[in-house]
Amino acid sequence: MKLSLFPLVCLCAVSAQGALDQSLQALANVGREGQGNEAASVAWKEVVQTGPASLPALLAVVGKGSPVADNWLRIAGDAIVQNARAQGQALPVAEVEAFLKDTAHPPPARRLAFDLLKEADPARADAVEPSLATDPVQELRRGAVQRLIDAARTKEADAAKTAYLAALDVVRDEDQTRAIVTELRKQSVPVDLPKHFGFLMQWQVIGPFDNSERKGFETVFPPEKEIRLDATYDGKSGPVKWQPFVSGDEYGKLDFNKPFGMLKEVTAYAVADFQSTEERDAEIRLGCKDGWKVWLNGQFLFGRDEYHRGQQMDQYKLKCHLRKGANTILVKCCQNEQKEQWTVEWEFQLRVCDGAGTAILAAATPAK
Known part of the structure; x- marks a missing residue:
């Protein structure tokens, strides 16, 4: 058998x-x-x-x-x-x-x-x-985009401009974007970087509140309880109220030293209204070297109680879900007690994008 x-x-x-x-x-x-x-x-x-x-x-x-x-x-x-x-x-x-x-x-x-x-x-x-130049994974785009940049560098002026503009459409990384924009501006081609990246430029800011002994990070100041733009609160050195602030930095940095002065051991808040054209998943990406927290529509997303470790674009990526219409983004930013020159920055940059780093642009705010 x-x-x-x-x-x-x-x-x-x-x-x-x-x-x-x-x-x-x-x-x-x-x-x-x-x-x-x-x-x-x-x-x-x-x-x-x-x-x-x-x-x-x-x-x-x-x-x-x-x-x-x-x-x-x-x-x-x-x-x-x-x-x-x-x-x-x-x-x-x-x-x-x-x-x-x-x-x-x-x-x-x-x-x-x-x-x-x-x-x-x-x-x-x-x-x-x-x-992979249009891949939904940002890191996979990089090599393909670099090929487009390298090819553009070999072309004559008009052809190079066309090639750089094509590269700008798909680039998502800061360093490659800077390289492309440098070449386009040499040919007097205007580039709207806040729009390209999706930086939020228009804010309402309030402060300063206290951050003595670095206690401000955990202290719940009034803006964490309510967003009332007509309200006045007790601040570190007297009454404080919301005021409009528009960033003039093309990489979206909001510098609290400008509206409040060069202060130490303080806390401030910034709030923005983001009008989404649809309900969707998104990422809020933040760059900040100070202590910070972020909320979306009253929901706490994340925070870091660290100071002056360095700042870079897209340093922190916070996955979130936008609702259709108005979305409230609240940022808390604390400045510590250090006096060295390299500690004076009291700022952040924030943008809204998808997982590939493609900007999600806000719709026009509805008329009231």
Whole structure:
């Protein structure tokens, strides 16, 4: 009697896939504070030993856990590709490319897919990159945009202007935008940077309130309880009331030193009305080197009780949901006691955009 090995082979395959799934889940379960690191160290070796065949399954769990988990998975993916190339093993580049092109996958997973594709098959990644200029993941656009900038630099004046304007349509990163705008302004082409980025420029501000001994960050001053633009409150040195302030900085910086003076150990607030044309998900992106908090429609989003660590555009990305019509954005900004010259900044910049960094522009405020 001749026995078939087919059921046994199938059983082994199912068992191997189950073991891989368990190992990948152990990596995906690592917490922000490192919970699960011990199990992950064992699982990492098992995933890497599985080899190139595990890459599609690995990509499928990226972006579904913590950033620490994604780091474990990224390192495992890198190791698999490096080992495969060293040993002359075939890599599933077609599957990785297909994963990259499916925009339904989480951004961290698609970023990893592109990085692995570059490692595994640089020529293939090079051919794919130009198509990412309008990708919904901001980081994936960068290489494609740089190609447009580099190409524009090789052209004569009129053709270069057209090329730079095309690049401006898709650029989202500050440094690349600056490079493009510099070239366009050399040709006297006007560029509205606040509109391009979606910076909020018109605010109502109030202050100063107290921040002695850095207690202002946690102190609930009246603007956190109510937004009444006609109200007057007790401030640090006397009565304070709301006043209009329009930023003159094309990168949207609101400098509290201008309406209130060069003060220390103080707190101030700024509020803006953002008219959304539709209900939608969005991001409020903030740059600030002082202590800050942000609320949207009375709901606290996030805050940082830190001072003078440096400031950059899009330093903090706060996911939020806009309602159709009026949305109230409230920012609290605290200045501490330090006297050094590099601590005088008491400011922030804020913009509203989507996940790719594309500006969401406010509709005109309805007439009252």
